[in-house]
Structures are given as C-alpha cells and as structure tokens.
Amino acid sequence: MTTTSISLSLEIWRQKDSRDKGDFETYTLINISTDMSFLEMLDVLNEQLTREGKDPVAFDHDCREGICGMCGVVINGIAHGPEPETTLCQLHMRHFNDGDTLVIEPFRSRAFPIRKDLVIDRSALDRIIQAGGYVSVNTGGTPDANAIPIPAPVAELAMDAASCIGCGACVASCPNGSAMLFTGAKISQLSLLPQGHPERHKRAMAMVTTMDKEGFGNCTNERECEAVCPKGISIRNIARMNREFVRASFLS
Amino acid sequence: MELNSNVPEGPLAEKWDTHRFASKLVNPANRRKYSVIVVGTGLAGASAAATLAEQGYEVQTFCIQDSPRRAHSISAQGGINAAKNYQNDGDSIQRLFYDTIKGGDFRSREANVYRLAQVSNAIIDQCVAQGVPFAREYGGTLANRSFGGAQVSRTFYARGQTGQQLLLGAYSTLSRQIHSGKVSMYPRKEMMELVLVDGKARGIITRDIITGELERYSADAVILATGGYGNAYFLSTNAMASNVTAIWRAHKKGAGFANPCFVQIHPTCIPVHGSFQSKLTLMSESLRNDGRVWVPKQPGDTRRAGSIPEDERDYYLESKYPSFGNLVPRDVASRNAKEQCDEGKGVGTTNLAVYLDFADAIKRDGETTILKKYGNLFQMYEKITDSNPLHEPMLIYPAVHYTMGGLWVDYNLMTTIPGLFAIGECNFSDHGANRLGASALMQGLADGYFIIGTSIAHYLGSGSLDPVNTDSREFTDSELQVQERIARLLRCCDGSPEGKVTVDEIHKELGLLLWDHCGMARNKEGLEKALAELPAIQEKFWNNVFIPGTGTELNQSLERAGRLADFLEFAEIMILDALERKESCGCHLREESQTEDHEALRDDAGYSHVSVWEYQGGQSAPTLHKEQLLFENVTPSQRSYK
Ligand SMILES: Cc1cc2nc3c(=O)[nH]c(=O)nc-3n(C[C@H](O)[C@H](O)[C@H](O)COP(=O)(O)OP(=O)(O)OC[C@H]3O[C@@H](n4cnc5c(N)ncnc54)[C@H](O)[C@@H]3O)c2cc1C
Ligand code: FES
Numbered sequence: 001m002t003t004t005s006i007s008l009s010l011e012i013w014r015q016k017d018s019r020d021k022g023d024f025e026t027y028t029l030i031n032i033s034t035d036m037s038f039l040e041m042l043d044v045l046n047e048q049l050t051r052e053g054k055d056p057v058a059f060d061h062d063c064r065e066g067i068c069g070m071c072g073v074v075i076n077g078i079a080h081g082p083e084p085e086t087t088l089c090q091l092h093m094r095h096f097n098d099g100d101t102l103v104i105e106p107f108r109s110r111a112f113p114i115r116k117d118l119v120i121d122r123s124a125l126d127r128i129i130q131a132g133g134y135v136s137v138n139t140g141g142t143p144d145a146n147a148i149p150i151p152a153p154v155a156e157l158a159m160d161a162a163s164c165i166g167c168g169a170c171v172a173s174c175p176n177g178s179a180m181l182f183t184g185a186k187i188s189q190l191s192l193l194p195q196g197h198p199e200r201h202k203r204a205m206a207m208v209t210t211m212d213k214e215g216f217g218n219c220t221n222e223r224e225c226e227a228v229c230p231k232g233i234s235i236r237n238i239a240r241m242n243r244e245f246v247r248a249s250f251l252s
Numbered sequence: 253m254e255l256n257s258n259v260p261e262g263p264l265a266e267k268w269d270t271h272r273f274a275s276k277l278v279n280p281a282n283r284r285k286y287s288v289i290v291v292g293t294g295l296a297g298a299s300a301a302a303t304l305a306e307q308g309y310e311v312q313t314f315c316i317q318d319s320p321r322r323a324h325s326i327s328a329q330g331g332i333n334a335a336k337n338y339q340n341d342g343d344s345i346q347r348l349f350y351d352t353i354k355g356g357d358f359r360s361r362e363a364n365v366y367r368l369a370q371v372s373n374a375i376i377d378q379c380v381a382q383g384v385p386f387a388r389e390y391g392g393t394l395a396n397r398s399f400g401g402a403q404v405s406r407t408f409y410a411r412g413q414t415g416q417q418l419l420l421g422a423y424s425t426l427s428r429q430i431h432s433g434k435v436s437m438y439p440r441k442e443m444m445e446l447v448l449v450d451g452k453a454r455g456i457i458t459r460d461i462i463t464g465e466l467e468r469y470s471a472d473a474v475i476l477a478t479g480g481y482g483n484a485y486f487l488s489t490n491a492m493a494s495n496v497t498a499i500w501r502a503h504k505k506g507a508g509f510a511n512p513c514f515v516q517i518h519p520t521c522i523p524v525h526g527s528f529q530s531k532l533t534l535m536s537e538s539l540r541n542d543g544r545v546w547v548p549k550q551p552g553d554t555r556r557a558g559s560i561p562e563d564e565r566d567y568y569l570e571s572k573y574p575s576f577g578n579l580v581p582r583d584v585a586s587r588n589a590k591e592q593c594d595e596g597k598g599v600g601t602t603n604l605a606v607y608l609d610f611a612d613a614i615k616r617d618g619e620t621t622i623l624k625k626y627g628n629l630f631q632m633y634e635k636i637t638d639s640n641p642l643h644e645p646m647l648i649y650p651a652v653h654y655t656m657g658g659l660w661v662d663y664n665l666m667t668t669i670p671g672l673f674a675i676g677e678c679n680f681s682d683h684g685a686n687r688l689g690a691s692a693l694m695q696g697l698a699d700g701y702f703i704i705g706t707s708i709a710h711y712l713g714s715g716s717l718d719p720v721n722t723d724s725r726e727f728t729d730s731e732l733q734v735q736e737r738i739a740r741l742l743r744c745c746d747g748s749p750e751g752k753v754t755v756d757e758i759h760k761e762l763g764l765l766l767w768d769h770c771g772m773a774r775n776k777e778g779l780e781k782a783l784a785e786l787p788a789i790q791e792k793f794w795n796n797v798f799i800p801g802t803g804t805e806l807n808q809s810l811e812r813a814g815r816l817a818d819f820l821e822f823a824e825i826m827i828l829d830a831l832e833r834k835e836s837c838g839c840h841l842r843e844e845s846q847t848e849d850h851e852a853l854r855d856d857a858g859y860s861h862v863s864v865w866e867y868q869g870g871q872s873a874p875t876l877h878k879e880q881l882l883f884e885n886v887t888p889s890q891r892s893y894k
Contacts, residue, residue, distance in 0.1 A: 003601075016805075017805065017806070033526055033528065035525050035526060035637075035638075036526070036528055037530075037636075039530065040528050040529065040530050043528065043530055043756070044528055046809075047754055047756065049800070050749065050754050050798060050800055050809065051749055051754065051798075052749070053747075053748055053749045053798075053800065054800060055800050055801050056800060056808065056809060058806055058808055060318065061492060062317055062322055062324070062491040062492050062493050063322075063324065063326060063327045063491045063492075064491070064492060064530065064531045064533075065327050065533055066632075067326050067327050067413065067415075067416055068317070068322040068324075068326045068327065068491065069319075069321070069322060069326075070317060070318065070322050086635065090632075090635055090636070092635070092636065092638070094638060115462050115806060116462075116805070116806040119806060121318065122318060122319065123318070123319065123439070125319070126319050126320075126321070126427065126437075126439075129321075129423070129424065129427045130427040130428070130430050130431040131431065133424055133427060134382070134383075134424035134425060134427055134428045135381065135382050135383045135424070136428060137378075137381045137382060137425075138303075138306045139299075139302070139303040139306060139378060139425075139701045139702070139705075140374070140378075140701075140702075142374075142377045142378050142380070142381035143377065143381070144377055145336070145376045145377045145379075145380040145386075145394055146338060146393050146394055148380075149388075149391065149392025149393055150388055150392050151388070151390075151392050152387075152388040152389060152390050152392070155385050155386070155387065155388040156385075158383075158385040159385040159387075159410060159411060159417075162385050162410075162417060162420065163413065163416075165416075166319065166321055166322075189383065189385065190383050193383050193385065195380070195381060195382070195383045196383055
C-alpha cells in the first residue's frame, strides 16, 4: 500500500437547476491522496469551493459502500469511472495519475432530468418497479419459508439478478438510453423463483410497457450496460426478459 | 412525563396474544377514513407503510434519498435472525429471547424482546413469499449461519447483502401499494418538524430537498422510522444522511428520549486513513470466525507483520479469553483493540489498528475455502486499502455502528406523545445496552410488518380525533419555527467566508469530542470535560458556520448544517446520560466500574432502568425519568467470556 499525492484538473458539469442550460467549469486540485475515494476527492473540492465562497458541486451519494445505488457520474465518458464492477463511491484515486484531466458529468438520459450539477432524477426506475416488480402478497398468512424448496443454483441465479442497485449507469451508457438491464434483472429474479410465477405474464407486460412509456429506448445489443454495471449484472437477464415478454404477449 | 410501559398482564408467552385480543380494531370499511404518516423507508418504514396500506389506511411516506430503495438498511451485510430452528440445533423462541436480552446486558424490557422473538419466524416466511433470494442448501431448503453471541445457527442471509435483499423486498411491496394509490410516496423530502394539535401528533413539516420549499402534511397518526444517530460521531458505518433530526425535533416537542448514550461500537472496521475520511466501512463480523487478532508484543514495533516472529506477537483475545477467543462479543473485542492501541501496540500508519490475520486459516483450510467464505469481503477490503488479505493481515479498528438508544416507546411502540410512534433503529425498545448481530433487521421488520398495525388500529379505534387543517395555527407556527431556523443557519453567509468555518469542520470537532470522551470507555472526568467543551463548539457553529447558496434551492451544505445543528444539541443529553449511568454495561465500560481484572462491572441495584430524558426548553437542563426494568422470567447474570 503506497500513498502518494496527485494533482488533477477537473472539468465538471455545472447546472443550477433543471431549467438552466449548464456548462463545464474547470477546477484544479492539488495534493490529493491516492487513498481517497473519488467522493472524498469531491468533498475536498467542495470544502475548497466553500472556503472561496463559491457554490459547491452537488452530487448524490449516501452509503459510500457501493450498495445504495445513489452515487454515479460519468468520468471521461465512462459511467462510474474506469474500474470494472466498481461504483463511484468505491473508486479510489490510486487509479488516476498525477496531472490527469477528468471530465465529470451527470448520468444523461431523456428519462433522467438533471436537477442540479451532477444530481439527476431517476424516479422513472421506481415507476417501472411500481408497475409490477413484486410478488403480490400481503403481510401475514404466508406459508412456512421452507415449504417451497428452491434449488441452490436457481436461488443463486435469482440473487445474481437481484443484486442490481438501481443506479442507472446502464441507462446512461446505452446509446439508446435503454433501461432493459435494470428491468430485465427484476423480471428475471421473479421469473426464476417459483414465488413469481403466478404473475409472470402480467408483470412482464406491465413493466415493459412502463419502460417504454417513461421514455427509455430499446436494446440493440450494444452491451455497454453490462460493461459499466457496477454489480456485474449479465445481459442474459435481458434475453430472459424478452422471452418472458414474448410469452406474455403470445398468451394474452 | 409519565412512563407507562403498557405491558399486558399474564404469562410472558401469552402477552402478545392477550394484547392483540384486548386491542381495539378499526373496521376494514372505516380504515380508508384514516391517514397515517410514515417518515422513513428503511426496513421499518417501508414494511410499515406497505402493511398499513394493505390494511386499508391512507398512507403518506417520506424519505431523504431520491428513492425509498436507498435507505440505510440497504447496507446491512450479515443477516437476519429468526427462531426457526431449521438446523435442529436446539433453538426456540425462548432461546432467541434469552440471547437477545442477555446480549443487551439486561437493560431491555422482557415483554418487548419476547414478542420480537415470537414474530421472528413470520418475518422469514414473509420475505421468502416476496421472492427474497436467501441462501439455500443443495436440497433447496434455507441455509443458516451462526453469528456472534449465539451458540445456534439461526441467521438467514443473502450473500453479504442481506439488508439489500430484505429492503428490496419491502420496497417492492411498498411499490405495489404506491401503484395502487394507497401510499403517496414523497422522496427527497426531509422532515423538519413535528406538528402537535391538542397534544397529539397530527402532522409534519418537510423541506423539499430539490426546491427548498417547506410543506405541511397532516394525518391521524405519525410513525417515525428514521434510523439511528451514529453520525453524531461524524465518522461511523452509517450512511451519510443518517441523522437524529426527526427524533430530536419530536423530543423537543415532548417525546422522551431513552438511553441516548447506548451506542454500539463495532470491532471490525477498516481503520481511519486520513483527515479527509468521510465514513468508515464495516468488515463483517463473520471474519472473526477464521481471522486471528493480534498486535506486536513490543510497543512501537514498526516491522511489517510478516517480519514479526510468532513469539513476538500478542494474540491478546485468545490469551485473555481462552473459551471465546477471537469470538468474544463486539464490545469486548472493541475495547481490547483500543486498549492495545492506547498501550502503543497499535499498527498501521496511524498506530490505530490491530491485525486480523488469516494466515493460519489459509494454512488449515486452503485459499479456495477461505475465499469461498470471505471472497467478497476480501475484495472490498482490497478495493479500499489496496492490500490483499490473502498475503497480508487485515488492519481493523472499532467504529461507531449502531445506536440502541432512541425515542422511548411503550409496548405499543408509541412515544410519550399520543399518536406518535417510533419503529426500527430510532426507538430504544429491544436491544438494551448492546445489540446482537443480525437482530436489527429482525426488529425493523417485526415492528413494521407485524406490530405497528395492531398499535395503529388500537390508537385510532380508541377515541375520536378531530379533523385538522394544515392552515391551522399549529401548522403555521411549526412552519415558522423551521423557517426561522433555516434563516438563522444562513445568517452569517452573506459576503465573504473569511474567518468562517465549514459544516464539516464543526462536525469533525463534535465527532472527536464524543469519540474521545463518550465512546467505548468513559469516565466522569472525561464526560465532564466534554460537557464543558460542548457549548463552545455550538457557539462556533451558530456564529461562524459558512453555508454557500440559499435556502430555496438544492443546497447540500444547508442540509448537512441542519442535521449537524441537531447533533450539536443532542450531544448534550448523550453525554449527560453517560455521566448519569455510573455502571459499565453492554457496549460501554465506565472506567470507575470495573472488576479487579478490568472487566466491565454492571450495577443492577443502581441502574436496572431505562433512562428517559425530557426536554425542558433548552434554557433549563433536561430532566431524567426512569422506567424500572422488572425481570420476572430471566435472572440477570454477569456476562463472562473468560
Ligand atoms: C454497515 C452496516 C451493516 C449492518 N449489518 C447488519 C446486519 O447484518 N444485520 C442486522 O440485523 N443489522 C445490521 N445493521 C443494522 C441495520 O442495518 C440498521 O439498524 C437498520 O437497517 C435500520 O433500519 P431502519 O428502518 O430503522 O432505518 P434506516 O434504514 O436507517 O432508514 C431510515 C429512513 O428514514 C429516512 N429519514 C431519516 N431522517 C429523515 C427525515 N428527517 N426526514 C425524512 N426521512 C428521514 C431515511 O431517508 C430512510 O429512508 C447494519 C448496519 C450497518 C451500518
Ligand atoms: S453511495 Fe451508495 S452506492 Fe455509492
């Protein structure tokens, strides 16, 4: 573990609110410890801006452990930055070099309006889940948890899909702004498990329709989503979703 | 302040049944006439909101994050307990009850803890029915692991992401109710004030995080599910937005605050690495199943771990606690790590760390086996520290993790304000002076799925509530209070920041004060010192904090400042409470109360009570009330891990 200090030039997207046009501004940071996380580097910038009486850069974050899905920006064209399977909050400055210029912008998509600087509105993803991303059981009166045996490999596959953190990097990276990796992951999880079967057709129809209605684009197999997904969600989930959808359309 | 626990009469095992039978009900057709506010969408809030909506109430739900799915519960790793006894290893409701109350060092209420154990099994059934992908055995049944403080295997898990999967389960049922129109979901709205009408909780004032607008919401009952206050210490394993604001504002309006000094400090976190550090990362406790904790015997030894020969290492937990070894409970492990570092034997660049070494386990079981168990944790550790635990021992140090204290609630989970309920980590109810691993998730979901519905029906069914109007004086006054407070925060922000301080600077100062004097080990002198130093920090904050921007826009500095302002006030009762409790118990060593061999000494004659603080307007000191704890079914024993 060797700690060094680097200096950076940051070109950051600044936009006052949803109506503002927005533009890049350039900042210089010196003495950034390579042990810092990317967000800690932004904290340092914001402390510096505050001391200069300037407006700090707004960015979303919460857990800083790679699980809540709140953080995320595009660094030099890559959502969540250069490290594979790593959220922005888990990205450390040791992956950058002294003198680097980093262009930092929000996740962009028609369906994700920008609220301020790097903060976006991803509520469209919530609405896809609201359309059908659940098993319709009320609290109480459920059978014993061991009543339905589920083979371990199936449970593991379902868990792979369920690992999605809903950050929206897949949408931001897709040339079509598609949310199919996100939607496919949820549909897959629930179609793999027996609990999800009674509603599988209704669910696939409702979620896919909502996805289109919210302004997300289609999948043309670019695989950019899979490449940037911080949780390594596989595009096999999209194939599974398509199968569910076709089956549902056929049967309805 | 009256503290009536409302614990039902009768034998322990029948109390919950008796209580449900005695509770009032609301006719299904009438439920839609009642509205309930739920603040928070973690495990407790999301499960409560969804369940109440299913039952027919009109629910309004609020959270700080941009989506309810991002509540802090998402980051829980290890698992959730239940008394299923699927492993046939002697578990039972009685045993889970006993372990939890003993783990809490006999500082919680028997009846509440017993009920928690009783409903634990239904939680697992519920989550499985929702499609939560718990780990399974090859035969298809659910898998369990064991967790600190228990001798049975009762913890259900979904890889190292149990909190995520349980929360996504609750979020999905909540989403279903949002879709059906029974829940109105308000993300990115922060509760700033509680509104009382005729002494009852009838609404809240929120601030829209995007626009800064203040808004009024009314209801027939208010449920707080706003999580823990560990961020009072600045550095903790909690998510950045975790706060005390909601429960502190409720406290200032009359809700008693119980055991504020009960804070859990987790032994296995990644140590602090610099002054820019923003939060601490937990490394699952399960690592202590195979890792050996040690420090060099010689203080000030600067050699690399690998160059220190076996006989110059001090495996201090193994030697001091031969029967439990590295698996001693969290508080014992934390305290001993601090002690070693205080003696100058700490390692790493800051000397505030101890080793957690897997070399022997790897020799014994092979790399593959160890990676299978801990691969994702090793990866996470390497990502953060750039060091591979397969080749070098991990560095760990204790960090603030969980707060057992919170709003005082009775058996119905109602606070001292009628119509105001507190569930999940923000109440004090089930964990006494120390929480066992994997039992916070259990409590959050027990409260939300299975308990609060009964309480709400009983409250709403017990008396008639007058209609309220958000234009009323009470709402207007409360909104004004919030406005004034925001204006006060922004007071010194015109002009130049010259000579001013930032929010984080003050927060770090407060954090350090609490960590040094109100952390794992406390003494009268230190606590008095902290109490004496606190006003100067508060003053510096109010007179000098610089917050760029305005109140009518997305302003993250202002959000943080508002939360810090509450932590600064709250810190006082935390320290007072610690000062008042002259015994060692649960997570804390009170240095004046130790056995001859420096182990914690509890004082049942003097402190077998819940300490409940009442706000007295800020000018006068808060007053202390006590709820005596009666143990009719268990006999408090001194813990011994030797
Ligand atoms: C790293 C880590 C690992 C853990 N692992 C485990 C484990 O393995 N097993 C276990 O049992 N426990 C574990 N815990 C503890 C457990 O995760 C928490 O105690 C539990 O999730 C708390 O849930 P909650 O619903 O009470 O609150 P939270 O999940 O904290 O939710 C709080 C909610 O309230 C909202 N809120 C807060 N303030 C306001 C306000 N003023 N206005 C509006 N909304 C507000 C937030 O937006 C959020 O939605 C862990 C904790 C941490 C930090
Ligand atoms: S802040 Fe939670 S995933 Fe990055």
